[in-house]
Amino acid sequence: xxxxxxxxxxxxxxxxxxxxxxxxxxxxxxxxxxxxxxxxxxxxxxxxxxxxxxxxxxxxxxxxxxxxxxxxxxxxxxxxxxxxxxxxxxxxxxxxxxxxxxxxxxxxxxxxxxxxxxxxxxxxxxxxxxxxxxxxxxxxxxxxxxxxxxxxxxxxxxxxxxxxxx
Amino acid sequence: xxxxxxxxxxxxxxxxxxxxxxxxxxxxxxxxxxxxxxxxxxxxxxxxxxxxxxxxxxxxxxxxxxxxxxxxxxxxxxxxxxxxxxxxxxxxxxxxxxxxxxxxxxxxxxxxxxxxxxxxxxxxxxxxxxxxxxxxxxxxxxxxxxxxxxxxxxxxxxxxxxxxxxxxxxxxxxxxxxxxxxxxxxxxxxxxxxxxxxxxxxxxxxxxxxxxxxxxxxxxxxxxxxxxxxxxxxxxxxxxxxxxxxxxxxxxxxxxxxxxxxxxxxxxxxxxxxxxxxxxxxxxxxxxxxxxxxxxxxxxxxxxxxxxxxxxxxxxxxxxxxxxxxxxxxxxxxxxxxxxxxxxxxxxxxxxxxxxxxxxxxxxxxxxxxxxxxxxxxxxxxxxxxxxxxxxxxxxxxxxxxxxxxxxxxxxxxxxxxxxxxxxxxxxx
Numbered sequence: 148x149x150x151x152x153x154x155x156x157x158x159x160x161x162x163x164x165x166x167x168x169x170x171x172x173x174x175x176x177x178x179x180x181x182x183x184x185x186x187x188x189x190x191x192x193x194x195x196x197x198x199x200x201x202x203x204x205x206x207x208x209x210x211x212x213x214x215x216x217x218x219x220x221x222x223x224x225x226x227x228x229x230x231x232x233x234x235x236x237x238x239x240x241x242x243x244x245x246x247x248x249x250x251x252x253x254x255x256x257x258x259x260x261x262x263x264x265x266x267x268x269x270x271x272x273x274x275x276x277x278x279x280x281x282x283x284x285x286x287x288x289x290x291x292x293x294x295x296x297x298x299x300x301x302x303x304x305x306x307x308x309x310x311x312x313x
Numbered sequence: 314x315x316x317x318x319x320x321x322x323x324x325x326x327x328x329x330x331x332x333x334x335x336x337x338x339x340x341x342x343x344x345x346x347x348x349x350x351x352x353x354x355x356x357x358x359x360x361x362x363x364x365x366x367x368x369x370x371x372x373x374x375x376x377x378x379x380x381x382x383x384x385x386x387x388x389x390x391x392x393x394x395x396x397x398x399x400x401x402x403x404x405x406x407x408x409x410x411x412x413x414x415x416x417x418x419x420x421x422x423x424x425x426x427x428x429x430x431x432x433x434x435x436x437x438x439x440x441x442x443x444x445x446x447x448x449x450x451x452x453x454x455x456x457x458x459x460x461x462x463x464x465x466x467x468x469x470x471x472x473x474x475x476x477x478x479x480x481x482x483x484x485x486x487x488x489x490x491x492x493x494x495x496x497x498x499x500x501x502x503x504x505x506x507x508x509x510x511x512x513x514x515x516x517x518x519x520x521x522x523x524x525x526x527x528x529x530x531x532x533x534x535x536x537x538x539x540x541x542x543x544x545x546x547x548x549x550x551x552x553x554x555x556x557x558x559x560x561x562x563x564x565x566x567x568x569x570x571x572x573x574x575x576x577x578x579x580x581x582x583x584x585x586x587x588x589x590x591x592x593x594x595x596x597x598x599x600x601x602x603x604x605x606x607x608x609x610x611x612x613x614x615x616x617x618x619x620x621x622x623x624x625x626x627x628x629x630x631x632x633x634x635x636x637x638x639x640x641x642x643x644x645x646x647x648x649x650x651x652x653x654x655x656x657x658x659x660x661x662x663x664x665x666x667x668x669x670x671x672x673x674x675x676x677x678x679x680x681x682x683x684x685x686x687x688x689x690x691x692x693x694x695x696x697x698x699x700x701x702x703x704x705x706x707x708x709x710x711x712x713x714x715x716x717x718x719x720x721x722x723x724x725x726x727x728x729x730x731x732x733x734x735x736x737x738x739x740x741x742x
Contacts (some may be wrong), residue, residue, distance in 0.1 A: 150571050151352075160508050162707040169686035173384065173391045175460075187714040195508035211509035214542065215707060216686070217443040219459040239513050239544055239577035240443060259519060279576055290337045290476040300473075304361045304465035311368060 149231065150276075151203040153260050155191055155265035159209035163221035163241060172218055177248065180220045181227030195228055206258045209234065213241025214231045219248065226250040233258050233266070233273060236285075244293050247300035254285040315574030317362050317480040319515045322454050326437050333575050336477040343436035343453075343467045344410075346378040348682075350441050352380035352395035355402050357464035371406050371469035378410035378431060379403060380422040385414045388455035404457045409426045420654025420680045423536060425623035427528070428656055430562035434550035435569040439463065439472055444622050444704065448532035451558065452570075454515075456534055457539065478515050478544050481506070482579040485520040487588035492739035495530030496702065496722035498522070498585070499537040502620045504603030505583065509737045512542030514580060517573065522587045523548055528557035529626045536623045537704050540600040549573060592737060595720035598708040606725065612735040614719075615697040617642075617726050618711075620651025620678075621685045624702035626663075627657050629723040633675075636667035636727035636738070641692070642674035643733030649684060649691050650677045675730070679728040687712025698734060 161202060171183040185191050206225070209242055212234035213221060222244040225232060231251040236259060245252050253275050264277035274281040287295065297303035316324065316331060324332040326340055347354050362369040371377055387393035394461040396414070403411045412418050412425050419425075420488060423444055426432050434452030439445065441463045448455035458472070466472055483502060484742040489495075502516075516538045523531065531548045538546025548554070550570050558564040593606040619625070619633050630652060642648045650670055658680055661667050667677050676686075683689025692712035693699055699711055699718045706718035721729075724738035 160601075162705075162710075164686070164705070164707040164710050168709050168714075169688045172350070172686075172688060173389060173395060175395070176356060177352065187481065187709045211542065214508055215443060215705060217441055217445075217457040217459055218350070219461060222459070236509070236512070238509070240457050243462060245514060247459055247461040256459060288476060290474045293474060300461045300465055301357065301360050303364075303473075304468055308361060308367065309365060309470055311469075311699060 153264045154204040155206045156262045157208040160211045164223040177223040180224040204280035206232045214238040222250045249252045249299040257282045260313035315576035317577045318573040334479045340437045340472045347439035349383040351399045352462040354463045357461045371467045374407040374503035379699045380412040382421045383682045386688045405656045416655045419623045419667045430564040447536040449535040449547035456545045479580040480515045480581045485522040486586045487586045491588045494722045495533040497593040499534045503540045506541040508601040509542045516543045516546045518548045597717040609735045616699045617648045618701035621703040623704040625653030630661045633721045633727040634669040637673035638669040646733040648675040648730045655677045
């Protein structure tokens, strides 16, 4: 199962302004947004842009990750690096955007991990290999399972559209 | 078992007898609103149709609203090109509710929708903007979604896989004291519930204070419901809703008015005695970091911003103009005023408010969202402090992560403009 390193540890109430600052919002395409991910954290943004963060890495956060603005760039910019976000919980719009664009997210209400820790996802738990502790994963909203199963909202909506025409 | 207002709304919209919290529904959309991020919606919309052999047509061009407000007039060639492509799409698809960069029809989306009569009680209204919650003030179920979600709405006409939310009932009784406004009430509530206290839930407003509050104030409450994480805020429609829609929004068609059941089941009931409220300030860097004004008096302010989808309406500008008339913004403090629409701008002009503001030293800008989210005009310098009637104070929000933003009512902003420090409007000058 998925194994990777925590590359960023964040507190509660991380807003989409922190993930993708408003001044870059004129850039919209998922192929172009990753360059501005966490732009105000200059050191981390540089690591991302320099290719120093391997795919499969983890960001660990507290409660209410992705609160604030509905800007989808906040989900697509992280998705561009194939990073998984593990948070105690997520704000609604960010959670839905992430499912829609296929960003990997894990709701893990008790997660305790710091930067540099290695995590492994197995048997519906997140295991912190550095501390040996493991934490239960909470299911994503069941209403959205069909979209997850389809691999995102675009293929899901395309399928519904074709069904209607048929 | 009785239904909350939103459960009832969902049941009517879906043609069901009842809807229970947690039911998974496909909701027919009454109005789908986007702003500059329509550029991304258009991209995702075309992606849905790619290689299907089906021509990409929106489901109903009369139910889509596109309003340019975030970067107007365009601040960069990139934005100008996004505007241009969106205009071409609007023309190609025959989208009717389009508000371009124009003095006769323009403004901030969350003012344009109500004042043009696009919002109805009982409507399902989605917008690619988190403050879409605003429109619950007129009895709609109005909530923010992302751009890809909107692309699916444009294609299919419905919002898919929605879980019927639980509701927090907020009952506000008593009366707001002098110098205390709807903004103070919602800041107090966000502080009480916390930034995630209403995540995935609806806030339904009741009580004497709400009943006596004009729609302009109800729009403030519902606008900021999202700052407690709420999917939507809603004021069940009443006489005031009808008055606003008939007299101010020019709506003449029949209105579908209904109420929550008396035995509706709420997840939580919060009672607030408005009589006890002081002016409230949200301190950096979260909106739920709310304090009464007392301990903050005297805090030096570099820039005051009045406006936004929260507090840029005529009654807000009136309060500020009356306070500043014949006086001057303190030396060393800048004051920017952004009316929420050009209709409000011209009304304020005719009432003489803009002249009073400008004579006092305020800079009156064109309607738009710009400074609130640090994307167009009004950016802050390093270590500067702003006091704003806007809705968010996140780190970096006004374009500089090294600056601080405090949130307040227009009355506090006006009183503070005269002194250059946070000032209680009840204390006079």
